[in-house]
Amino acid sequence: MDRHGFVSKIHRKKPPLKPMPRHIQRSNAGKSMIRSRVEHVFADQKSQTGLFVRTVGITRATMRIGLANIVYNMRRFLFLERLNASA
Numbered sequence: 001m002d003r004h005g006f007v008s009k010i011h012r013k014k015p016p017l018k019p020m021p022r023h024i025q026r027s028n029a030g031k032s033m034i035r036s037r038v039e040h041v042f043a044d045q046k047s048q049t050g051l052f053v054r055t056v057g058i059t060r061a062t063m064r065i066g067l068a069n070i071v072y073n074m075r076r077f078l079f080l081e082r083l084n085a086s087a
Contacts, residue, residue: 009034044072 014020055061
């Protein structure tokens with residue numbers, strides 16, 4: 001991975017019978033922030049489509065997923081607008 005310029009996004013485990021080093025804790029915390037945002041989006045998409053995209057052809061499946069992304073973004077925008085309006 002290093003040779004091709006990729007960085008691992010996998011959490012590192014605590015060493016057995018030792019405390020977790022501080023730099024690994026910080027690294028795992030940063031990865032968790034990104035993971036939590038991404039997983040919420042995928043969970044929402046999964047609940048919308050029921051985990052299946054039942055279409056014939058890759059073009060229709062791509063369009064359906066794209067429309068689901070647009071719907072998610074619109075709902076998220078409205079939620080944030082309401083949040084800012086009440087503040």
